[in-house]
Amino acid sequence: MDSKERLAIPPHPMPEQDPAERVDNVREVPLGYTAETAIAEATRCLQCKTPFCVDGCPVNIDIPGFVQAVEDGDFKKGIRILKKDNLLPAICGRVCPQETQCQLECTVGKARKDQTKSVMIGKLERFLADWEREQGEFEVPRMPPSSGKKVAVIGAGPAGLTLAGDLVRMGHDVTVFEAFHKAGGVLVYGIPEFRLPKSIVQTEVDYLEKLGVEFRYNHVVGKTLTMEKLVEDYDAVFVGTGAGLPKFMRIPGQNLLGVFSANEYLTRANLMKAYEFPRSDTPIFRARKVMTVGGGNVAMDCARTALRLGAQDSLVVYRRSEKEMPARVEEIEHAREEGVQMHLLNNPVRILGDENDWVMGAEIVRMKLGEPDASGRRRPIPIEGSEYVLDVDAVIVAIGNSPNPLIPDTFPDLEVTRWGGIVTNEVTGQTSVRGIFAGGDIVLGAATVILAMSHGRRAAKAIHIYLKTGRWSDLEEAVAVEINQSQTSS
Amino acid sequence: MHRILSKERLGPEINRYVIEAPQISRRRKPGQFVIIRLCPEGERIPLTIADADPEEGTLTLVVQAVGKTTWQLADMEEGDEIIDVTGPLGRPTHIERYGTVLCVGGGIGVAPLYPITSALKDAGNEIVCIIGARSADLLIMEKEMESVSDHMLVTTDDGSYGMHGMVTDGIKRIVVEEGRKADFAVAIGPPVMMKFTCLLTGELEIPTMVSLNPIMIDGTGMCGGCRVSVGGKTKFACVDGPEFDGHQVDFDELMKRLSAYRTHEKEAMDRYSECRAETGGGGR
Numbered sequence: 120m121d122s123k124e125r126l127a128i129p130p131h132p133m134p135e136q137d138p139a140e141r142v143d144n145v146r147e148v149p150l151g152y153t154a155e156t157a158i159a160e161a162t163r164c165l166q167c168k169t170p171f172c173v174d175g176c177p178v179n180i181d182i183p184g185f186v187q188a189v190e191d192g193d194f195k196k197g198i199r200i201l202k203k204d205n206l207l208p209a210i211c212g213r214v215c216p217q218e219t220q221c222q223l224e225c226t227v228g229k230a231r232k233d234q235t236k237s238v239m240i241g242k243l244e245r246f247l248a249d250w251e252r253e254q255g256e257f258e259v260p261r262m263p264p265s266s267g268k269k270v271a272v273i274g275a276g277p278a279g280l281t282l283a284g285d286l287v288r289m290g291h292d293v294t295v296f297e298a299f300h301k302a303g304g305v306l307v308y309g310i311p312e313f314r315l316p317k318s319i320v321q322t323e324v325d326y327l328e329k330l331g332v333e334f335r336y337n338h339v340v341g342k343t344l345t346m347e348k349l350v351e352d353y354d355a356v357f358v359g360t361g362a363g364l365p366k367f368m369r370i371p372g373q374n375l376l377g378v379f380s381a382n383e384y385l386t387r388a389n390l391m392k393a394y395e396f397p398r399s400d401t402p403i404f405r406a407r408k409v410m411t412v413g414g415g416n417v418a419m420d421c422a423r424t425a426l427r428l429g430a431q432d433s434l435v436v437y438r439r440s441e442k443e444m445p446a447r448v449e450e451i452e453h454a455r456e457e458g459v460q461m462h463l464l465n466n467p468v469r470i471l472g473d474e475n476d477w478v479m480g481a482e483i484v485r486m487k488l489g490e491p492d493a494s495g496r497r498r499p500i501p502i503e504g505s506e507y508v509l510d511v512d513a514v515i516v517a518i519g520n521s522p523n524p525l526i527p528d529t530f531p532d533l534e535v536t537r538w539g540g541i542v543t544n545e546v547t548g549q550t551s552v553r554g555i556f557a558g559g560d561i562v563l564g565a566a567t568v569i570l571a572m573s574h575g576r577r578a579a580k581a582i583h584i585y586l587k588t589g590r591w592s593d594l595e596e597a598v599a600v601e602i603n604q605s606q607t608s609s
Numbered sequence: 610m611h612r613i614l615s616k617e618r619l620g621p622e623i624n625r626y627v628i629e630a631p632q633i634s635r636r637r638k639p640g641q642f643v644i645i646r647l648c649p650e651g652e653r654i655p656l657t658i659a660d661a662d663p664e665e666g667t668l669t670l671v672v673q674a675v676g677k678t679t680w681q682l683a684d685m686e687e688g689d690e691i692i693d694v695t696g697p698l699g700r701p702t703h704i705e706r707y708g709t710v711l712c713v714g715g716g717i718g719v720a721p722l723y724p725i726t727s728a729l730k731d732a733g734n735e736i737v738c739i740i741g742a743r744s745a746d747l748l749i750m751e752k753e754m755e756s757v758s759d760h761m762l763v764t765t766d767d768g769s770y771g772m773h774g775m776v777t778d779g780i781k782r783i784v785v786e787e788g789r790k791a792d793f794a795v796a797i798g799p800p801v802m803m804k805f806t807c808l809l810t811g812e813l814e815i816p817t818m819v820s821l822n823p824i825m826i827d828g829t830g831m832c833g834g835c836r837v838s839v840g841g842k843t844k845f846a847c848v849d850g851p852e853f854d855g856h857q858v859d860f861d862e863l864m865k866r867l868s869a870y871r872t873h874e875k876e877a878m879d880r881y882s883e884c885r886a887e888t889g890g891g892g893r
């Protein structure tokens with residue numbers, strides 16, 4: 120087939136649960152490709168000589184490589200290529216903001232002058248990962264002899280899990296300390312079941328256990344055991360504790376009954392399975408009309424969770440316009456299809472309570488966009504006199520999270536930025552303290568799964584070399600040399 | 610897994626448990642708490658560490674059965690296991706030598722008060738202890754409190770034991786009528802009791818520390834569900850507390866927030882009661 124014919128094939132949508140039906144369950148919304156559809160979608164790829172898609176991917180997956188394997192029907196080869204650079208393809212295929220990464224750069228989309236017509240890289244990635252999981256057998260790599268070195272990983276989010284997987288396969292002894300009773304970080308307590316089935320995360324964790332990674336749950340580092348103790352007992356420590364500190368709006372009424380942080384709302388719903396209450400023990404407030412404040416994935420997740428918990432109306436209030444919304448395009452679309460009402464260029468100024476201090480409404484001001492601010496997005500400005508009242512009985516605050524302060528607070532030797540992120544070397548993940556590395560949201564602030572993963576991956580390489588050579592002050596150079604060597608030898 | 614090594618009845622619906630938790634027992638300090646979960650679909654609930662034995666690797670918890678989870682715990686026996694125990698959480702109590710300290714405990718609040726009182730005593734303070742309960746059978750840990758107090762007064766609301774009245778009446782008797790001077794006070798108990806105790810100690814100009822018990826989920830500062838207003842500022846009780854300057858706390862807000870899930874709690878409890886009836890108590 121020549122390029123022209125390939126270019127003429129329209130993208131294959133992924134079948135989805137009907138919106139009217141899916142708001143009554145928590146099952147996954149997109150249903151996955153069949154092998155036939157996946158092969159047909161893969162056929163759209165032009166196998167570019169200079170594949171820009173690869174540059175768009177934060178971990179530079181060999182996209183033409185795995186897509187070709189799908190086209191050839193050699194799914195085993197496809198998954199092997201994927202897993203070389205991405206340990207968690209079932210997850211990234213589902214939650215990566217593809218439209219701003221790999222698919223933004225795809226030649227097909229560019230040729231058709233519409234990036235929504237790019238090769239559906241994420242969907243193919245998900246297909247391969249699901250295919251492998253359904254086969255039921257994972258290729259367990261041959262393990263190298265033990266190095267005798269011990270690494271402690273704090274936090275079982277995507278950063279920590281990726282790092283643990285890499286280091287264990289390099290022969291190190293890895294122990295993950297997790298504050299919660301389950302591994303996965305935001306993947307289990309934040310991102311809802313209907314977007315990322317928890318069984319997928321569990322499969323990945325089980326796989327790591329099979330490789331020999333040890334998990335210690337209910338261990339809050341800084342409380343149950345100290346950083347000092349970890350530094351003493353382990354040859355290297357990785358901090359991947361995420362951005363778990365919820366931001367609240369500084370407006371009147373924020374402590375009324377029925378005002379939640381997104382973290383609380385989603386944790387109750389996901390990790391504690393409140394949607395099964397009273398079959399599970401953790402309750403959640405079932406509101407009639409829920410207002411979620413914010414415009415990111417977190418806000419979409421809350422607004423859609425509210426519908427599944429029985430809300431008649433679910434509104435999103437966001438102070439900028441749709442163009443500035445940080446959420447994945449697919450999430451905004453799905454939310455709209457399910458009936459979430461978007462109140463854009465609106466901002467709450469006060470939450471109103473009834474005589475018992477339950478939320479009964481919110482005063483909202485309309486906004487307009489001014490000049491771009493430091494982030495490059497146009498700054499929202501309130502329009503004076505435009506205030507109005509929305510009738511709502513619950514408010515979810517999803518305006519962002521800051522780095523978790525627990526470790527820096529209890530271990531002040533670690534250098535942190537003004538906003539609380541741990542300061543690291545960008546290449547190696549080294550912190551200001553010898554032997555301690557960090558990565559993911561604790562460094563970046565609330566970012567993405569794939570970036571957290573890539574941090575885990577980079578730090579794993581650096582830790583491996585550190586453990587082998589003991590070099591610290593010039594570790595970055597040592598890592599560069601090693602990467603060069605492996606590139607010339609392969 | 611954390612085995613229950615012993616269970617002892619202290620009063621109706623109040624039990625003392627000694628559980629295995631070696632790591633936490635070595636690290637914990639007075640004023641800290643744990644979060645436990647009893648079963649796979651279970652809720653996470655916070656409980657104060659009432660005592661610990663680092664040599665034996667154990668923690669003591671004193672728990673009043675008030676709803677589904679605490680009742681389920683009440684139905685557990687020696688040898689049973691608790692799946693998750695996380696901690697020690699919260700900031701330890703600030704202990705110093707104040708001089709004379711009033712240690713005021715109400716109901717189940719006497720349990721968390723005990724390790725703090727004991728530490729204050731060890732720091733060289735003179736301890737005046739006032740503990741109260743609705744009635745005699747609900748009074749717990751009298752002996753333990755007595756062992757760490759220099760003076761002790763017991764009150765019951767119905768007069769069935771000790772002084773007839775509430776702990777605030779006890780404070781009045783000791784400070785106002787007997788003219789005993791107090792340099793500091795610690796008050797732990799139901800929010801209403803802490804509220805009125807703080808109003809009184811405010812008038813008497815005795816700095817007062819309280820330990821708050823808002824609803825918690827993670828206990829690590831992640832959800833903000835435990836937020837309380839202290840001196841007009843929002844604090845997360847699990848990481849900034851649970852102890853705060855009682856004269857700054859907005860108790861009315863705390864009490865309202867505690868009632869947020871009342872209908873749910875009842876629903877969960879009703880279901881559990883049905884199960885208990887069917888299995889003849891016990892069972893999970």
Ligand SMILES: Cc1cc2nc3c(=O)[nH]c(=O)nc-3n(C[C@H](O)[C@H](O)[C@H](O)COP(=O)(O)OP(=O)(O)OC[C@H]3O[C@@H](n4cnc5c(N)ncnc54)[C@H](O)[C@@H]3O)c2cc1C
Pocket residue numbers: 214215216273274275276277278279296297298299302303304305306309310311338339340341359360361362363385416417420447523525526558559560561565566567568569571
């Ligand atoms: C609701 C929601 C939706 C999102 N949607 C998307 C999306 O669609 N696409 C996308 O790419 N990104 C999304 N993100 C962002 C993404 O999930 C995060 O960027 C990513 O999970 C960060 O990974 P991490 O490993 O750094 O930390 P986390 O996933 O935050 O994991 C940190 C872990 O460390 C543990 N921990 C914290 N402190 C301690 C301690 N002291 N001791 C022991 N353990 C500790 C925590 O319990 C947690 O398990 C979303 C985030 C949220 C909240």
Ligand SMILES: Cc1cc2nc3c(=O)[nH]c(=O)nc-3n(C[C@H](O)[C@H](O)[C@H](O)COP(=O)(O)OP(=O)(O)OC[C@H]3O[C@@H](n4cnc5c(N)ncnc54)[C@H](O)[C@@H]3O)c2cc1C
Pocket residue numbers: 642652653654655656657658670671672673674675676677678679680717720721821822823824825826851867868869874875878
């Ligand atoms: C820091 C702290 C220390 C505590 N220490 C003790 C203790 O040593 N002994 C003891 O008996 N109790 C203690 N409590 C209270 C105990 O956590 C609650 O009684 C328990 O969570 C009730 O759960 P339930 O399912 O049995 O009852 P539910 O039916 O869920 O609730 C009954 C009552 O408990 C309150 N409550 C419910 N869930 C929580 C929660 N997650 N956190 C706090 N309160 C809640 C409710 O507002 C209600 O008043 C403490 C609470 C906190 C915050």
Ligand code: SF4
Pocket residue numbers: 175176177178179180182205211212215216217220221222240241244569
């Ligand atoms: S990991 Fe994300 S960015 Fe990279 S190819 Fe996969 S979907 Fe695209």
Ligand code: SF4
Pocket residue numbers: 163164165166167170171172173182183186224225226227238240
């Ligand atoms: S840019 Fe698009 S067409 Fe080109 S290799 Fe990548 S996925 Fe295929």
Ligand code: FES
Pocket residue numbers: 824825826827828829830831832833834835836845846847848
């Ligand atoms: S319990 Fe979640 S922040 Fe305190």
